[in-house]
Amino acid sequence: MLLKPSFEDLKKELKNRNINLSYQRLSVLEYLTQNRCHPTVDQIFTDIHKEIPTLSKTTVYNTLRVLIEAGLVRVITIEDNETRYDIEVKDHGHFKCESCGTIYDFCINMDMLNSGDLNNFKINDKNVYFKGVCPRCLSNKNENK
Amino acid sequence: MLLKPSFEDLKKELKNRNINLSYQRLSVLEYLTQNRCHPTVDQIFTDIHKEIPTLSKTTVYNTLRVLIEAGLVRVITIEDNETRYDIEVKDHGHFKCESCGTIYDFCINMDMLNSGDLNNFKINDKNVYFKGVCPRCLSNKNENK
DNA sequence: ATTATAATTGTAATGATAACAACTTTGTTA
DNA sequence: TAACAAAGTTGTTATCATTACAATTATAAT
Structure with missing residues (x-):
């Protein structure tokens, strides 16, 4: 792909x-x-x-x-x-801003995630989801102070 | 925690x-x-x-x-x-077996996931979800052949 | 061109979650 | 201990996303 x-x-x-x-x-x-x-x-x-x-x-x-x-x-x-x-695109993570709801893509090396715990597992799909606040919302918050 | x-x-x-x-x-x-x-x-x-x-x-x-x-x-x-x-427990990933539905925990170092793309983001929550087939279901499949 | 197969449509069913109001419990103050 | 206020629980009802289904329409194959 x-x-x-x-x-x-x-x-x-x-x-x-x-x-x-x-x-x-x-x-x-x-x-x-x-x-x-x-x-x-x-x-x-x-x-x-x-x-x-x-x-x-x-x-x-x-x-x-x-x-x-x-x-x-x-x-x-x-x-x-x-x-x-x-x-579908190559491996990447998703970040959802809890303030504005926007979902951002970010680069990630999924191979880094291989844990010894899953040695005998057949892995078909990997998902990485982060949540937090995006830079735009962070700076808006500061302005409103 | x-x-x-x-x-x-x-x-x-x-x-x-x-x-x-x-x-x-x-x-x-x-x-x-x-x-x-x-x-x-x-x-x-x-x-x-x-x-x-x-x-x-x-x-x-x-x-x-x-x-x-x-x-x-x-x-x-x-x-x-x-x-x-x-x-809630310390950082770990979740693996769901698509065959039997069981969800397994696995160790993971979430810090490894820090991507430069998220430098200015405030990250509150990290989730790692894998899907595939667990060892037990894999061996059952072979037996049935 | 005809027929069989697949796709689309709208409605109705399902099932998880949330909203709500009545009731019960708990905690506080006297 | 009694009385009151606040918080928690309960059951019902409402909502909303998704699926099931049957009828219709479009597509593909011979």
């Missing part, structure tokens, strides 16, 4: 896997490549719905499931009540 | 913070110290309910919120549809 796969890369990838490139699926896929802000289902649905008024939320859920199974999309569950989705 | 806080440690900690030690709260707290298997609300409620038939699920939710705010309990959201709770 490429570091920042383009829409065209992803279309090819789906074709290779014999996944139908329906209008709705392409639309969700394109949305995710252009909005790498870890959107929720609701954000995805609401935005695309403006372009495709007939779009159903169920289709968004179905499409995301297909894309996840194909390994093109990754689920982010930092908070239990807000599932987010991301075009 | 201690590595493996005992029930008594935790009681003291609550007293220090002026949190009422009601029968129900102590019961939830004791349950968590004795069941360090990352239980869900439902597991906690069902088990304690056997001892305290009048216990309400709302109380379990309320109690968990209080304990989380006090920093004694940590939320684990590996999967978006199953929130789990854990007595």
Whole structure:
């Protein structure tokens, strides 16, 4: 998988896997490549719905499931009540600002995490989630003092 | 916070913070110290309910919120549809077996994760979640071949 | 072109969590 | 110890995200 796969890369990838490139699926896929802000289902649905008024939320859920199974999309569950989705990219961590809610990506070497405890485990997926306050919110707080 | 806080440690900690030690709260707290298997609300409620038939699920939710705010309990959201709770212990990662569902703790040095990308961020909380197959399930699979 | 398969849609069901008001317990003051 | 206030508990109801399902529509294959 490429570091920042383009829409065209992803279309090819789906074709290779014999996944139908329906209008709705392409639309969700394109949305995710252009909005790498870890959107929720609701954000995805609401935005695309403006372009495709007939779009159903169920289709968004179905499409995301297909894309996840194909390994093109990754689920982010930092908070239990807000599932987010991301075009799959190389290993990186997620930082959620508890003040403004923004989710930031950050570089991380996942290999550093290999613990002896997991010697005999088959690891399929690694997630690193941090929480705290982002620089912008930190400086806003200082201004308000 | 201690590595493996005992029930008594935790009681003291609550007293220090002026949190009422009601029968129900102590019961939830004791349950968590004795069941360090990352239980869900439902597991906690069902088990304690056997001892305290009048216990309400709302109380379990309320109690968990209080304990989380006090920093004694940590939320684990590996999967978006199953929130789990854990007595707060020193930095460690969580591995969920996709085959049997068991969640394993593993040692990890969270400091290793410090990325230059987060230099100006205030980090309050670090979570590491892995998924895969545990040794037991791996060997079962081989036997069935 | 026809048929079979797959995808989409809208509605209804499910299930976890939160809101709420009534009731009970606890702690405090006299 | 009695009376009061504050806090905690309870059960019900509401909410919201997600899934199940059946009908319809689109796509692919022969």
